[in-house]
Amino acid sequence: MYIFFYLFYTEKYLVLTTMITFIEVSIHSILCVYFIGWQGGFYVYPLCLIPIIYFVSINILKKSIYGHIMAIATIVNYQLSENLSSNRIALFQEQFKVLDKPIYSFNTISASFLLAFLVCSFLYEMRYIQEDLEEMNEALKNIANIDPLTNISNRRFMNEKIKIQIEEFNKNLELFCIAICDIDNFKNVNDTYGHDCGDLVLKGMADIFIENSKKFNIDICRWGGEEFLILIKNSDINNAKFICEEILKDIRKFEILYKDELVKVTMTFGLSEFSLQNNDIEEVLKEADVNLYKGKSTTKNCVVIN
Structure with missing residues (x-):
């Protein structure tokens, strides 16, 4: 024994x-x-x-x-x-x-x-x-649920979070906003410096979003390609615009040294509010996407709302 x-x-x-x-x-x-x-x-x-x-x-x-x-x-x-x-x-x-x-x-x-x-x-x-x-x-x-490159939520997981936020809105009428963000001239980064550099830029953007999620009540995800989505909780459109502009300030300061060359990027934000008057999430996402397109087709490097 x-x-x-x-x-x-x-x-x-x-x-x-x-x-x-x-x-x-x-x-x-x-x-x-x-x-x-x-x-x-x-x-x-x-x-x-x-x-x-x-x-x-x-x-x-x-x-x-x-x-x-x-x-x-x-x-x-x-x-x-x-x-x-x-x-x-x-x-x-x-x-x-x-x-x-x-x-x-x-x-x-x-x-x-x-x-x-x-x-x-x-x-x-x-x-x-x-x-x-x-x-x-x-x-x-x-x-x-996690995007392997940026280590933030992926689109599937963000859709689940948005559903939860809509349930909160239906219970407490808690406003929230959606921002769709796109890195300006990202194709030029990939074409000029290569996809490895492009990956570093995507990771850098994700890190900025993660740091800002500690200051603001937001969830972030990689929406697809060089696009990110920000779920701004308990916020009306004006406060959401302020948050996005604060994040954009950090992005403007972003730079990486890649093969002895300094790489800088900017980002454009399209913003929309989920409210009693605008309570169809597909329409909210479409509106954010339209506002993003407006910003991309004009000055870029900005936050656009209706």
Whole structure:
């Protein structure tokens, strides 16, 4: 049993150890019943191994049939031991008669501790597996919701956030605004310096948005290509325009040194408000997009509202 506990914790030879321990404990219990008698309580040890047998067969071997086979073998062993002891007097039963109660108490207490240990180990392993599953689910959620280049929300996740914001509006009439932003002359950046430089610019823009999300009540996402979308919560159009202009100030200061050349960009914002008079999100998005086009076709580097 000590070898079993040691190897159990190493987990390297868990299947082999379980098999050896099961066989050893089964033989040991049969011999004890044969020589000392049923009243010693040695029959309880194989029964205590059933939980760990199923744990190993299901979680390690991935086949519950092995657990069923060994559980049946344990029950058969139990029944044979009982029949064997009921039809005969054990070889040393009389000599150990005075120790029947102490031996029985020791075996039942030991078996109880063993069973408690196995149950605790099982529960600990289940918690460990649960934590792994939660981490994997979180990773999958990030893959589904986060743009891998900029490390901000993607379009799909932003659509979910907008739905939640509309629900808040329907409950509390909390105004919000949508800004669609586009990097000015981004194609020229890619054509002149290459797509690696373009990726650095996109990451730089995302970093600026992330920093501003700490100051203002906004959510941001990469809407597509060089376009970003800002969800400005609990804000009317005038306050939203102020927030966008503050962000634009930071963008105007942005520059990166790429292959010994200084690269600077600007951005144009098209802004629209979701309100009682304008409560169709498709129309709000279309209006923001139209305002963006107005800015792109005139001065650029500005915030445009109706």
